[in-house]
Amino acid sequence: MLRLAWWTVSALIVLGLLIIAPAPARAADAEIDALLRGPVGKDWVTNGGNLTNNRYSTLKQIDTTNVGKLKGAWMTRLKGSGVGGKYSFEASPLVKDGVMYVVTGNDDVFALNAKTGAIIWEYWSGIDQAISTVCCGWVNRGLAMGEGQIYLGQLDANVVALDMKTGKVAWKTPIEKWQNGYGITSAPLYYDGMIYSGITGGEFGVRGRLTALNAKTGEIMWRWFTLPGPGEKGSETWPPGTDHAMRGGAPIWNTPALDPELGLVYFAVGNCGPDYDGSMRAGDNLFCTSIVALKAKTGEYAWHFQEVHHDIWDYDAASPVVLFDTVINGEPRKGIAEAGRTGWAYILDRTNGKPLVGIEEKPVPQEPRQKTAATQPIPVGDATVPQCAEKIAGYDEAGCIYTPYWESPVLVQPSGIGGTNWSPMPYSPDTGYFYVPGTVRTSAFVRNGTSYTNGQRYTGGGQAAPIGTTMTGTFTAIDARTNKIAWQHKTPYRIGGGGGSTVTAGGLVLRGEPDGNFLALDAKTGQELFRFQTGFGADAPPVVYEVDGEQFIAIAAGGNQMQGSAYGDAVWTFSLKGQLGPLWPPPAPQTIAGPIGPIAAGADAIKIGANNTEYSFSPARTRIKSGTTVSFTNVGDIPHDASALQQNSWSTGALAKGETKTVKFDKPGIYYYICTPHPWMYGQVIVE
Numbered sequence: 157m158l159r160l161a162w163w164t165v166s167a168l169i170v171l172g173l174l175i176i177a178p179a180p181a182r183a184a185d186a187e188i189d190a191l192l193r194g195p196v197g198k199d200w201v202t203n204g205g206n207l208t209n210n211r212y213s214t215l216k217q218i219d220t221t222n223v224g225k226l227k228g229a230w231m232t233r234l235k236g237s238g239v240g241g242k243y244s245f246e247a248s249p250l251v252k253d254g255v256m257y258v259v260t261g262n263d264d265v266f267a268l269n270a271k272t273g274a275i276i277w278e279y280w281s282g283i284d285q286a287i288s289t290v291c292c293g294w295v296n297r298g299l300a301m302g303e304g305q306i307y308l309g310q311l312d313a314n315v316v317a318l319d320m321k322t323g324k325v326a327w328k329t330p331i332e333k334w335q336n337g338y339g340i341t342s343a344p345l346y347y348d349g350m351i352y353s354g355i356t357g358g359e360f361g362v363r364g365r366l367t368a369l370n371a372k373t374g375e376i377m378w379r380w381f382t383l384p385g386p387g388e389k390g391s392e393t394w395p396p397g398t399d400h401a402m403r404g405g406a407p408i409w410n411t412p413a414l415d416p417e418l419g420l421v422y423f424a425v426g427n428c429g430p431d432y433d434g435s436m437r438a439g440d441n442l443f444c445t446s447i448v449a450l451k452a453k454t455g456e457y458a459w460h461f462q463e464v465h466h467d468i469w470d471y472d473a474a475s476p477v478v479l480f481d482t483v484i485n486g487e488p489r490k491g492i493a494e495a496g497r498t499g500w501a502y503i504l505d506r507t508n509g510k511p512l513v514g515i516e517e518k519p520v521p522q523e524p525r526q527k528t529a530a531t532q533p534i535p536v537g538d539a540t541v542p543q544c545a546e547k548i549a550g551y552d553e554a555g556c557i558y559t560p561y562w563e564s565p566v567l568v569q570p571s572g573i574g575g576t577n578w579s580p581m582p583y584s585p586d587t588g589y590f591y592v593p594g595t596v597r598t599s600a601f602v603r604n605g606t607s608y609t610n611g612q613r614y615t616g617g618g619q620a621a622p623i624g625t626t627m628t629g630t631f632t633a634i635d636a637r638t639n640k641i642a643w644q645h646k647t648p649y650r651i652g653g654g655g656g657s658t659v660t661a662g663g664l665v666l667r668g669e670p671d672g673n674f675l676a677l678d679a680k681t682g683q684e685l686f687r688f689q690t691g692f693g694a695d696a697p698p699v700v701y702e703v704d705g706e707q708f709i710a711i712a713a714g715g716n717q718m719q720g721s722a723y724g725d726a727v728w729t730f731s732l733k734g735q736l737g738p739l740w741p742p743p744a745p746q747t748i749a750g751p752i753g754p755i756a757a758g759a760d761a762i763k764i765g766a767n768n769t770e771y772s773f774s775p776a777r778t779r780i781k782s783g784t785t786v787s788f789t790n791v792g793d794i795p796h797d798a799s800a801l802q803q804n805s806w807s808t809g810a811l812a813k814g815e816t817k818t819v820k821f822d823k824p825g826i827y828y829y830i831c832t833p834h835p836w837m838y839g840q841v842i843v844e
């Protein structure tokens with residue numbers, strides 16, 4: 157045992173060094189660990205910038221005074237990887253020593269010269285194109301690095317390590333089988349010899365978990381289930397004597413954060429399954445829709461905070477948690493925050509999980525058949541999106557957040573795919589603001605019950621935006637000290653479902669827009685200072701880095717199928733020495749819910765997932781004579797259906813790849829339909 161002389165100890169106490177956890181004696185990668193613990197400078201070595209996920213860069217060569225002169229430094233196309241209607245491109249590139257590493261929606265990884273954009277190596281994942289358990293687009297939200305390796309989680313539920321120099325596979329560890337409903341879309345976190353990875357499948361009856369792996373060997377060190385087993389902590393929040401918790405979803409959609417001084421790893425947990433049917437799972441249903449802290453080394457439970465009790469609205473906590481330090485009432489505090497789909501930021505003390513600014517349990521409307529929770533935690537401060545739905549003809553009921561429903565559709569805002577979804581929320585220590593991206597849309601929620609089959613969808617109902625309703629967004633600076641709005645922009649498009657922003661010591665907030673624009677805003681005031689058309693949906697969070705004394709900003713531009721933005725395979729970088737001008741704008745995303753495109757006269761054969769657009773009906777609109785039998789054929793990669801919008805009159809039922817079902821339309825009228833698992837797909841049949 158190491159013994160320190162009393163005078164050494166006193167000197168260390170005077171220097172304040174003893175309260176800082178010492179770097180591990182034999183760190184597997186001391187350099188990366190130090191970069192992960194410190195403020196982000198010339199390299200960007202983990203998805204959220206460093207262990208805090210705060211996406212704050214200390215670089216300030218590009219600032220509010222000169223950002224207007226920014227131009228494209230280089231743009232590289234990634235050889236068609238992840239191009240197409242089923243993919244989204246949401247990854248933050250990583251940069252270390254002048255090399256950039258980026259992953260596409262097909263889990264293919266490219267190493268690029270960060271100064272020139274030249275491709276150095278490629279890793280083609282070869283993932284099975286028949287994976288049928290992807291919830292929300294083929295996407296990979298980023299990478300991790302350490303010990304000379306690049307780490308990624310794949311849609312086929314494998315965690316993979318690549319040699320950083322060559323892209324060759326070093327090891328590959330299956331966390332689960334995709335056939336059982338599992339996948340990975342989050343960027344893993346590397347720290348101190350370990351890899352932390354979440355798992356998805358909240359719509360497929362999975363049992364969510366955080367898995368820790370040995371970074372060198374890929375060996376699984378421990379796993380912590382987000383759903384408690386019998387007798388375990390949290391099991392009292394599920395009906396006794398049942399096994400509903402074993403298929404209760406609770407996925408982890410995003411990269412954890414880690415506080416090395418407290419020795420805790422933090423992450424956000426997604427929705428309960430079945431999503432829209434709470435009737436059999438009475439109780440708060442831990443640890444669905446929660447922020448959880450575990451001991452980083454062992455996976456032992458430390459604390460949790462549940463954002464939504466007994467969720468029936470698909471209100472995942474899907475955006476990554478952010479660690480920040482602040483001063484409240486004159487006292488330095490260690491904070492953690494997460495932007496929810498509810499439209500609120502949840503701001504807690506990261507030492508114990510208790511509210512930092514204030515969150516009150518308040519009574520909410522009840523529906524006994526759904527076994528709704530009596531109260532919900534309501535943060536003090538402002539929501540970033542509207543929390544009440546407007547009444548619309550054809551729907552009996554419209555309500556505010558936490559309005560329950562049963563088997564006739566009820567309109568609620570925020571939608572379950574609204575508020576802040578996967579998009580990260582950065583924090584600037586200069587302004588003390590969080591930058592919160594939001595989606596504004598209404599959903600009609602309905603429960604219809606369902607039975608569980610391994611690997612099949614298990615949602616118990618659905619939600620869809622009524623035809624003709626608007627789908628827009630907000631971008632909001634929230635003051636971390638008060639949870640109140642400092643400034644807010646209404647945005648033309650939904651931006652909570654991907655994208656996100658990054659903030660710099662140069663006083664800039666950098667973000668992409670689904671219509672292809674890359675924007676720089678004044679972090680203090682929100683004033684727009686720069687706008688540049690990238691030519692593809694710019695739906696990934698940017699990163700900031702430096703090579704040879706020159707500061708660059710990079711953003712992946714390849715669209716987001718859930719936000720309906722134009723797909724592609726581009727990585728753009730910008731710098732003050734750049735020479736490249738903007739590209740022609742791509743088609744803009746939809747801002748009104750409903751089918752689009754021309755009406756095809758007499759078309760009685762509808763293809764689902766045709767023309768490289770997985771989430772589409774083709775033609776989306778048809779006019780037929782009454783008595784016509786219409787066939788629906790799934791030519792896409794994953795199961796789809798065609799179901800009457802209000803889900804009470806007709807449905808093809810789930811169609812496997814290649815399968816066809818027919819529906820006869822006898823009565824004149826206008827019929828709208830959706831795909832139940834993908835309610836952002838719309839079709840229309842006009843019967844004369």
Ligand SMILES: [Cu+2]
Pocket residue numbers: 771795796797831832833834837
């Ligand atoms: Cu579908």
